[in-house]
Amino acid sequence: MISLNEAKKKAAYKAVDENITSENKIIGIGSGSTIVYVVERILQLKNLLNKECIFIPTSFQSRLLIIEGGLNLGDIDQYSEIDVTIDGADEVDENLNAIKGGGACHLREKLVAEAAKKFIIVADYSKRSTTLGEKWKQGVPIEVIPFAYKRVMNSLKELGCENPILRMAKAKAGPVISDNGNFIIDAHFGLIEHPKELLEKIKLLTGVVEVGLFVNMAKNAYFGNEDGSVDIK
Ligand SMILES: O=C[C@H](O)[C@H](O)[C@H](O)COP(=O)(O)O
Structure with missing residues (x-):
C-alpha cells in the first residue's frame, strides 16, 4: 500500500x-x-x-x-x-x-x-x-463577485443546496479571496446525477464568475x- x-x-x-x-x-x-x-x-x-x-x-x-x-x-x-x-x-x-x-x-x-x-x-x-458528490463533501466551489455573495447564496438554496458556505481564510480574519479578487462559495448538492444541468443553472446566477464543475x-x-x-x- x-x-x-x-x-x-x-x-x-x-x-x-x-x-x-x-x-x-x-x-x-x-x-x-x-x-x-x-x-x-x-x-x-x-x-x-x-x-x-x-x-x-x-x-x-x-x-x-x-x-x-x-x-x-x-x-x-x-x-x-x-x-x-x-x-x-x-x-x-x-x-x-x-x-x-x-x-x-x-x-x-x-x-x-x-x-x-x-x-x-x-x-x-x-x-x-x-457519481460526483460521493467523495468530495465540501461542496461545489463557486467563484462569485464579492458584493453578490449573499444573493448567490440565497439562489443556491433555491437550487437545492441546503447550506451554502462562504469559504473563510485560515490565517486571516475574513473570506478567502481568489487570485482574481473574488469570493468562493462551497455549495453541497448531495449526489450530482446531472452535472451539466447543475452547472448551467448555477452559471446563470448573476454574480457567479465560474463553477468548479468540469x-x-x-x-x-x-x-x-x-x-x-x-x-x-
Ligand atoms: O483549485 C484547485 C484545483 O482545482 C486543484 O486542482 C484541486 O483542488 C486538486 O488539488 P490537489 O491536487 O491538491 O488534490
Missing part, C-alpha cells in the same frame, strides 16, 4: 511521460498538490522537451512553480491555443466529469483546460467516484492506485 502522496506522484509522472512530448509547444499547468509532481517530472525530462516550450499557469501557485523551475512562462491571453493541459481534481466520476476548485483556482483552470487540444486529469485513488472536458484521467499501479481512463 502506498500513501496518497505517492499515488499522486505515480499518476502525475505517468501522465507527463505519456502526454508531454518534444512536439508540444504550449503546455497548461494546473494547480494543487498533485501538480507539484507534474512539474517535478517535467523538470526531470526538460532536456528531452522542446526548448522553446511555453508553460501557461492556472494560479499564483503554478506561476511560481514554472518560474522557480526555470521554465518559459506565458499567459493565457498571449497563448489562447494550448497543446496539452494537465491538472488535478477534487473528484472525478466515471464519465471523467470533475469537481475542481478546492484551492479556489477553478476559473483560470477552466480557461486553460478549455483552450487545450487535450485536457488530462491526474489524481490519487481517493478522488475516484461513480463537464465533458477531460480526454483522460490518470489515477494513482493504492498498490502503486496507475489506471488510465
Whole structure:
C-alpha cells in the first residue's frame, strides 16, 4: 500500500511521460498538490522537451512553480491555443466529469483546460467516484463577485443546496479571496446525477464568475492506485 502522496506522484509522472512530448509547444499547468509532481517530472525530462516550450499557469501557485523551475512562462491571453493541459481534481466520476476548485483556482483552470487540444486529469485513488458528490463533501466551489455573495447564496438554496458556505481564510480574519479578487462559495448538492444541468443553472446566477464543475472536458484521467499501479481512463 502506498500513501496518497505517492499515488499522486505515480499518476502525475505517468501522465507527463505519456502526454508531454518534444512536439508540444504550449503546455497548461494546473494547480494543487498533485501538480507539484507534474512539474517535478517535467523538470526531470526538460532536456528531452522542446526548448522553446511555453508553460501557461492556472494560479499564483503554478506561476511560481514554472518560474522557480526555470521554465518559459506565458499567459493565457498571449497563448489562447494550448497543446496539452494537465491538472488535478477534487473528484472525478466515471464519465471523467470533475469537481475542481478546492484551492479556489477553478476559473483560470477552466480557461486553460478549455483552450487545450487535450485536457488530462491526474489524481490519487481517493478522488475516484461513480457519481460526483460521493467523495468530495465540501461542496461545489463557486467563484462569485464579492458584493453578490449573499444573493448567490440565497439562489443556491433555491437550487437545492441546503447550506451554502462562504469559504473563510485560515490565517486571516475574513473570506478567502481568489487570485482574481473574488469570493468562493462551497455549495453541497448531495449526489450530482446531472452535472451539466447543475452547472448551467448555477452559471446563470448573476454574480457567479465560474463553477468548479468540469463537464465533458477531460480526454483522460490518470489515477494513482493504492498498490502503486496507475489506471488510465
Ligand atoms: O483549485 C484547485 C484545483 O482545482 C486543484 O486542482 C484541486 O483542488 C486538486 O488539488 P490537489 O491536487 O491538491 O488534490
